[in-house]
Every structure is written in structure tokens, then in C-alpha cells.
Amino acid sequence: MSISKLNTFSECKSVAHFNINFIQYLNEDGQLCAEAPAFCHDKILMLSLYRAIKLLHLFDLKVLNLHRAGQMGTYTGTLGQEAVGIGAASCLTDNDVFVPYYRSAPDLYWRGVKLHEILMYWGGDERGSDFADPRLINDFPIPIVIASQLLHAAGVASAIKLRQQKNRAVLTLVGDGGTSEGDFYEALNVAGAWQLPLVIIINNNRWALSEPNTRQTACQTLAQKAIAGGIEGVQVDGNDVIAMRAVTEAALAKARAGGGATLIEALTYRLCAHTTIDDATRYVASEELDQAWQREPLKRLKTWLITNEMLDAAQDANLEIECRAEVEREVEIFLNMPIQAPTAIFDFLYAELPERLLSQRDDVIKHRGS
Amino acid sequence: MQLLSIAESINLALDHEMANNPDVVLLGQDIAKTGGVFRVTQGLYEKYGEQRVLDTPLAESMIVGLSVGMASQGLRPIAEIQFMGFIFPGFNQIATAVARMRNRTRGRITLPMVIRMPYGGGIHAPEHHSESTEALLAHLPGLKIVIPSSPSRAYGLLLAAIRDPDPVIFLEPKRIYRSQKHALGKNNEAYPIGSCFIDRVGSDITLVSWGAMLRETHQVADELAKMSIDCEVIDVATISPLDMRSIFESVAKTGRCVIVQEAARNCSVASEIAAELVEHGLRLLKAPVTRITGYDTIMPYPKMEHYYMPSVERIREAVLRVMEYQ
Ligand SMILES: Cc1ncc(C[n+]2csc(CCOP(=O)(O)OP(=O)(O)O)c2C)c(N)n1
Numbered sequence: 001m002s003i004s005k006l007n008t009f010s011e012c013k014s015v016a017h018f019n020i021n022f023i024q025y026l027n028e029d030g031q032l033c034a035e036a037p038a039f040c041h042d043k044i045l046m047l048s049l050y051r052a053i054k055l056l057h058l059f060d061l062k063v064l065n066l067h068r069a070g071q072m073g074t075y076t077g078t079l080g081q082e083a084v085g086i087g088a089a090s091c092l093t094d095n096d097v098f099v100p101y102y103r104s105a106p107d108l109y110w111r112g113v114k115l116h117e118i119l120m121y122w123g124g125d126e127r128g129s130d131f132a133d134p135r136l137i138n139d140f141p142i143p144i145v146i147a148s149q150l151l152h153a154a155g156v157a158s159a160i161k162l163r164q165q166k167n168r169a170v171l172t173l174v175g176d177g178g179t180s181e182g183d184f185y186e187a188l189n190v191a192g193a194w195q196l197p198l199v200i201i202i203n204n205n206r207w208a209l210s211e212p213n214t215r216q217t218a219c220q221t222l223a224q225k226a227i228a229g230g231i232e233g234v235q236v237d238g239n240d241v242i243a244m245r246a247v248t249e250a251a252l253a254k255a256r257a258g259g260g261a262t263l264i265e266a267l268t269y270r271l272c273a274h275t276t277i278d279d280a281t282r283y284v285a286s287e288e289l290d291q292a293w294q295r296e297p298l299k300r301l302k303t304w305l306i307t308n309e310m311l312d313a314a315q316d317a318n319l320e321i322e323c324r325a326e327v328e329r330e331v332e333i334f335l336n337m338p339i340q341a342p343t344a345i346f347d348f349l350y351a352e353l354p355e356r357l358l359s360q361r362d363d364v365i366k367h368r369g370s
Numbered sequence: 371m372q373l374l375s376i377a378e379s380i381n382l383a384l385d386h387e388m389a390n391n392p393d394v395v396l397l398g399q400d401i402a403k404t405g406g407v408f409r410v411t412q413g414l415y416e417k418y419g420e421q422r423v424l425d426t427p428l429a430e431s432m433i434v435g436l437s438v439g440m441a442s443q444g445l446r447p448i449a450e451i452q453f454m455g456f457i458f459p460g461f462n463q464i465a466t467a468v469a470r471m472r473n474r475t476r477g478r479i480t481l482p483m484v485i486r487m488p489y490g491g492g493i494h495a496p497e498h499h500s501e502s503t504e505a506l507l508a509h510l511p512g513l514k515i516v517i518p519s520s521p522s523r524a525y526g527l528l529l530a531a532i533r534d535p536d537p538v539i540f541l542e543p544k545r546i547y548r549s550q551k552h553a554l555g556k557n558n559e560a561y562p563i564g565s566c567f568i569d570r571v572g573s574d575i576t577l578v579s580w581g582a583m584l585r586e587t588h589q590v591a592d593e594l595a596k597m598s599i600d601c602e603v604i605d606v607a608t609i610s611p612l613d614m615r616s617i618f619e620s621v622a623k624t625g626r627c628v629i630v631q632e633a634a635r636n637c638s639v640a641s642e643i644a645a646e647l648v649e650h651g652l653r654l655l656k657a658p659v660t661r662i663t664g665y666d667t668i669m670p671y672p673k674m675e676h677y678y679m680p681s682v683e684r685i686r687e688a689v690l691r692v693m694e695y696q
Contacts, residue, residue: 097443130476138443141475145466151432152467155439155447162395162421162445182459186432193427348473349512351480351535354564354611 020223023247024237028295030303037246043310047319049090049241050305053082053298055323056106059115060272062327063122067276071335075122076103080239080271083297084203085173086110087244088266091252092171097160099140099153099172103203107173112136115330116337123334126348147178150187150200157196157261169197169255171248177208179222188229191261198261199251204238205270210283226263238266239297271296342368373551376518377410379525380486380542384411384448386558387532388418391446394532397424398433398450407452408488408547430460434485438467441483446532454489454541455498461506468537469512481537484528488544489517490582490632492679494672501669502581502633507539508610508642514538514563515610517581521552523607526561533560543582564608566616572602575626575689578617578643580606583680587630590685599693609639614646618654621647625656626692630685635663657695662688 025040027033039045060079066072078085085107092098098111105118112133121128121142129141138156143149153172160168178184179202191198202222206213219225226233232254236247244266251262269292273280305311346353346361353361374382387394396411402425405412415423426433430451437447451457457464464485472480491500508515516531516538518524524542531538569584570591579587584605591601602620606612621627627647629640640661647659662680670678 099439126474126476129474130478137478140442140479141471143467145462148435148463148466151435151463152439152442154432155436155441156443157439158424158436159440159443159445162440163443182429183431183435183462186427186429186435189429190427190432190436344476348475348477350472350514356611356614 018224018227020221020233020235022235022237023243024240025242025246026237026240026300026304028300030300030307032304037242039245039249040242045090046305046310049086049245050298050301050311051319051323052086052106052110053241053301054319055326056082056086056109057298058320058323059105059327062331063119064272064276066331072119072276073122073124075276076274077272077276078103078105080292080296081203081205081268082106083241083244083301084201084238084266084268087241088171088173088201088248090245091249093167094135095168096252097138097140097153097156097168097170098136099149099156099170100142101149101173101175101178101203102142102144103175103205104142104173108142111139114333115327116333119331119334120337125337125340126344127340147174147181147183147187150174151183153198153200154187154190154196157191157198158194160197161194167256169199169252171199171201171252173201173203175208176202176204176206176213176222177211177216178202179225180208180216184225185228188226188231188261188263192230195258195260197255197258199248199255200261200263201248202263202265203268204265205268207270207274207280207284209274209278221265223263223265229261229263231261231263233263233265235265235267238268239295239300241297241301268297269295371553373553374521374525375548375551376521376524376542377408377547379521379552379554380410380528381412381414382554383525383528383532384414385417387446387529388414388422393444394446394448395422395424395440396448396450397426397436399426399428399452401425401450406450408544410486410542411450430456430458431463434460434463434468437483437485438463438471438481441481441537442471442479446482446484448484448486448532451485451487453495453499454487454503455501457485457487464507464513464539465510469510472536473512480535482535484531484538484540486540486542488547489541490543490545491669491675492545492582494675497671500675502631502664504541504609505633505638508639512537513610514608515541516563516608517541517543518607519543519546519581519584519605521550522554523561523567523605525554526559527563527607529558530560530563534563538563541581545582546585549585564611564613566613567605567607568602568616568620569605570601570603572600572624574600574624575628575692576602576604576617576620576624577628577630577685577689578604578606579630580609580639581632583630583632586680586682586685589682590689593682593686594689599689601689606639606643612639612643612646614643617643617647618651621651622654625654626695627655628660628662628685628688628692630662630680632664632679634666635661636666638663657692660688660692
């Protein structure tokens with residue numbers, strides 16, 4: 001019996017109604033199922049989206065090899081999820097602020113972070129978060145603690161709002177598992193209460209390590225969690241870069257214009273293990289994985305580009321050579337990066353190192369060289 | 371000159387910095403029209419408006435996390451947590467972002483922010499309103515932890531905390547929020563963070579304390595002076611990073627040290643000071659370094675909290691015991 005049936009005194013009144021839309025342009029077969037947004041006619045843009053997805057796809061496979069060869073630390077792959085970050089980050093301007101999560105290599109790459117910086121971070125070198133590109137001065141580093149970054153993004157959005165900056169918004173991401181954390185709800189709540197210029201994307205790759213969506217939540221969609229925060233929620237095909245870009249663009253435009261926050265649930269699938277040290281075969285059925293490969297983003301975009309005569313097989317092969325070369329170049333930079341001086345473990349703790357730590361710093365010099 | 375309590379001098383310091391720096395913003399629960407549960411921010415909302423004094427939703431992780439985002443953009447957020455006992459939902463943000471952001475980004479993103487919170491027992495408050503868990507915070511590298519003990523120090527140290535380029539946790543001893551009134555020193559003058567204050571010069575024994583417990587510590591020093599025991603009293607004021615140099619200098623003179631803290635003993639700031647003295651200053655010592663602390667119990671509810679709090683008697687007894695060593 002549902003609670004509403006308990007009310008026998010009067011006819012039940014429904015006080016609120018909600019609806020969650022699903023948005024898709026490009027289906028699994030690479031065919032349009034809705035009228036294409038205007039940016040689809042921009043061949044340079046569409047090819048650069050395709051190139052970035054391909055590059056990150058190749059990068060992922062390369063990092064796995066580096067890890068197996070013992071040249072790389074634990075890495076959180078994005079195989080099959082490249083369109084989420086690429087589509088979303090492609091909507092950001094230099095004026096906006098990006099707050100990544102740990103599975104944000106594609107978005108960071110589009111934003112201007114070099115692959116070798118991403119490799120440095122996961123390879124165990126803090127300098128990977130000191131983004132070299134001066135345009136990224138305000139962008140956040142990768143956080144490991146799930147959902148904590150959403151509050152940082154809300155804080156940046158608060159600063160934008162307090163300073164009455166126009167045409168500026170914040171984009172951040174979280175995994176599906178992260179939507180179970182308190183910080184997720186706290187961020188949604190304040191984003192609604194304060195009408196913050198914030199866009200939150202849930203990278204719903206269906207798995208939180210070994211935990212499937214079905215164990216994570218009883219909600220039909222994760223997008224509907226926006227309703228509790230009083231903000232707009234929408235579900236998108238995250239393997240469709242056109243939809244990702246169209247929806248994020250609209251949400252960012254709304255945020256920049258003072259229209260408040262949006263929660264976007266991007267439906268995708270994790271085709272790799274949770275990290276390079278995880279073995280997903282222990283919990284993912286191979287039939288499910290095979291089916292998911294049919295829906296991945298790279299193939300469907302390629303089909304569409306070829307159908308629309310923006311790409312042919314020869315160009316595609318060239319693009320692939322170019323991408324592989326970029327990945328190799330970046331891996332070389334990473335592998336040849338000299339290690340930081342041992343004293344660097346002290347150098348960035350405070351603006352000025354407290355006197356009490358000087359003897360510890362001297363000790364590391366004495367025992368590890370300077 | 372105007373005489374002010376600790377609560378009032380904190381209010382004045384906030385007012386000063388808000389007037390001088392438009393980047394300073396306050397945020398917290400009930401801090402705007404209400405002025406916070408202890409009225410520390412009273413009047414600032416009326417003066418600086420809702421863009422500068424922000425009532426937040428009820429969520430400590432959010433208050434700290436928002437401050438991280440705001441500080442990263444060059445604002446100087448000053449967050450109020452209603453009671454130190456409620457920082458635990460925000461502890462995650464303190465430990466994983468506040469303390470680490472400068473290091474994580476090799477100095478690219480810095481967090482000039484302050485988290486203020488009333489702490490300590492002795493005011494007959496409900497459960498969770500009376501703990502002194504400063505050691506939990508002091509254990510985290512990357513933070514500065516400041517505890518004033520008087521109105522003028524609250525004023526000067528808070529100015530310094532707000533102007534500091536790094537995150538500062540500012541713990542306000544609520545038991546003495548309004549128990550004493552001082553004339554403040556020079557307006558706008560910050561006191562250094564990371565330095566002890568020598569409250570009383572003496573030659574027989576060094577008494578080290580901070581926050582509200584300095585009241586009892588001074589009382590003991592006054593009493594013992596009548597018995598010709600000459601106590602030096604040090605207010606640590608910054609519990610992280612500790613100014614051990616001043617403590618060593620004092621103990622070099624007196625050869626004896628009693629540390630008085632309200633917090634439980636196990637793995638505490640008093641333990642750290644004692645360990646430093648023994649490890650690096652054994653030859654200076656004429657007697658064992660002694661700690662008078664709260665017990666290693668859950669802070670009792672109001673009816674029994676006086677059993678927990680270090681008393682004048684316990685401190686006096688410890689000092690006399692230490693003085694017996696020749
Ligand atoms: C607060 C916290 N708890 C646990 C972990 C360990 N952990 C890292 S990733 C992960 C799974 C998260 O899954 P999800 O949020 O769905 O993101 P995805 O990895 O699938 O992108 C867990 C449990 C963590 N990083 N932070």
C-alpha cells in the first residue's frame with residue numbers, strides 16, 4: 001500500500017510533478033535521431049571533437065601498457081567514456097572554471113592540460129597538477145576524495161556570483177557512485193538555494209568500482225536527484241558527443257546568464273577496469289561488455305562524419321598516426337622528466353616554511369641529497 | 371580607551387578587515403541577522419550586507435568546501451562553525467582539501483581562508499558542545515592552528531589569520547568569551563602567528579598553556595608567588611606550527627616544565643611539547659616534564675564536566691611535585 005492511500009479524509013492532492021528528459025542526437029548506429037544542433041555544421045569543430053576522442057582512446061590503451069611495463073602508477077581509464085568529458089569541456093571558455101574529478105583526463109586534455117601532465121599526476125609527481133598553460137590558472141587539480149570537488153566548484157561559483165562577474169560559470173563532474181556521498185547533496189542544495197552559476201555532470205559509467213548502479217540507488221535516474229536541490233536535471237546519452245555538447249552548452253549558457261545550476265546525468269559505460277590495478281572480469285559479465293562496445297562513442301561519430309563527408313578512410317588513418325605520435329611524444333616527456341628535489345616535499349606546504357620544520361628539511365637533505 | 375571582551379574583539383577584527391579588504395567575506399550558519407550563536411558577528415550583516423555576510427544552509431562540509439572554492443579565487447572567506455564539536459562533517463574537507471591544496475598544486479592554488487570555531491568546556495552546554503579536539507587538527511600538515519587567550523590576542527591574532535596566505539583554524543575559547551575585558555593595543559596591529567607569548571617572567575618553573583586554561587594557570591602562578599615559587603607562564607597561542615624555541619629558552623632558565631591543557635592527554639599537543647623537551651632538552655631538565663590535562667574520557671555532560679576540567683588544585687599539586695626535584 002502506498003502512503004497516499006492512507007489519506008482517507010479527503011481526495012489526495014498531488015502537490016508537485018516532475019519529469020526527466022533524455023536527450024540524444026546520434027544513435028548507436030551513428031545516425032541522427034533529432035535535428036542536428038547548428039555546431040554540427042562546423043566541420044573543424046566536429047573533426048577536432050573526433051580527434052580528441054580518438055586520442056584519449058589511444059592514450060588509455062597506451063597507459064595500460066605503460067602500467068603493465070611497470071612505468072606507470074595507478075590510472076583511472078576513460079575507455080568508452082571519452083565523449084562525456086570531451087563534449088562537456090568543449091563548451092568551456094577561458095573565462096570559465098573547470099573542476100575535474102579523477103576520471104577527467106579527456107576534459108583536462110581538451111581544456112589544455114598536456115598528456116604528460118596527466119601522466120605525471122598518475123605517475124606520482126605532484127607537478128602534474130601545476131598546469132603549465134597560464135589560461136588554466138583557476139582550474140582545479142584532480143581530487144581523489146569522491147564528491148569533495150563538487151563543493152569546491154560551488155565555492156568557485158559563489159565567488160563568481162558574489163563578485164557579480166558576468167559570462168562566467170563553473171563546470172564539474174562526479175561519478176555515479178559519487179552521487180551517494182553527502183557532499184553531492186550538499187552541493188546540489190546550495191547550488192539551488194543560492195542560484196549558483198554551476199553545471200554538474202554525473203559520469204554515469206554504470207559502475208562504482210565493482211558496485212553497479214542497481215546497488216547504488218533505488219532512483220530510476222540520477223538526474224532526478226536535482227529535484228531535491230531545486231535545480232534542473234536532465235539525462236543525456238553520454239556516448240553521443242553531439243548531445244553532450246548541446247546539453248552542456250545550454251546549461252553553461254543558462255548559468256552564465258544568471259539562470260542557476262543544472263545537473264546533467266551522462267549515460268555511458270566503463271569499457272575498462274576501474275583502474276589499471278583493478279580486474280573488472282570479476283564483476284562484469286562479458287556479454288554486457290560486448291553489448292556496451294556496440295554503443296561506444298568513437299565508432300558512432302566516425303560513421304556520422306563519413307556519412308556527412310567530413311571524413312574519409314585515408315584522413316582517418318592519418319589522424320590516427322598523428323594521435324599516436326602525440327601520445328608517444330607525451331609519454332617520452334613524462335618518462336624523461338627529472339624527479340623533484342627531495343626538499344620539494346616541504347616547499348609547498350606553506351607560503352613560508354615554519355621554523356619548526358627546518359630541521360626536518362635539513363634531515364631530508366642530509367639523507368637523500370639536496 | 372574602550373574595553374572589549376574576546377567576543378567583541380573578534381568582532382572588531384572582522385569589522386576592521388572587512389572595511390579594509392573587499393575580498394573578505396563571512397559565511398556560516400545563522401551568522402547574518404542573528405550574529406551567530408555567540409553573537410560574534412553581530413552588526414556586520416547590517417554594515418556589509420548579504421554579499422559579504424552569508425548565512426549558509428546547514429552543512430559543515432559545504433561551509434568548508436565552499437570556502438575552498440572561494441579562497442581559490444582570491445576571496446578571503448572566514449567561515450564560522452557553530453561549535454568545534456560540529457566540525458567533524460567538515461573534517462573531510464579540512465583534511466583533504468584545505469590542508470593540501472597548496473602542496474597538491476605546487477603552490478598554484480593557495481587558500482587564504484580562516485575557519486573560526488568556539489571550543490572547549492565549562493559552559494554547561496549539551497553533548498558535543500564542549501570538546502577540545504585541537505590535536506586532531508594540529509596533526510595535519512599544511513594548516514596553522516591558533517588559539518587566543520585574551521581580548522587583545524584574539525584581536526591581533528585574528529587580523530594575522532585573515533591576512534595570512536595560508537589556511538588558519540582559529541579556535542575561540544568560549545569559556546572566556548566574555549569573562550575579561552581588555553583595552554586593545556594599537557588598532558590594526560596584527561600579532562605574529564607561530565610565536566608564543568611570555569605572559570609572566572619567572573625563574574623556578576615554566577608553566578605552558580593556551581586558551582581558557584591560562585586562567586587557572588595564572589591563578590596558580592599568583593598563589594605560588596606568595597610561597598616564593600617564581601613561575602614563568604607561556605601562552606603557546608599557535609599550537610601548530612609550535613614555537614618550541616621560546617619554550618626551550620624558558621626551560622633552559624627554569625629547568626622545570628608543567629604543561630596545562632583542557633584536551634584529553636593521549637596523543638595531544640601537551641604530549642608533543644613534552645616529547646620535544648625530553649628528546650632535545652633532557653640536559654636542561656631538573657625534573658620530569660609533567661602534563662596536567664583533561665582525562666582520556668569522553669567529555670562528560672554538564673553535571674560532571676567539572677570532574678574532567680583541569681582544576682587549580684591539580685595544577686598546583688603538579689607544580690609543587692615538580693618543584694620537589696632538586
Ligand atoms: C570518499 C572516498 N571513498 C572511497 C574512495 C575509493 N574509491 C575511488 S573510486 C571509487 C568508485 C567511485 O565510483 P564512481 O563515483 O561511480 O566513479 P567512477 O570511478 O565510476 O568514475 C571508490 C570507492 C574514494 N576515492 N573517496
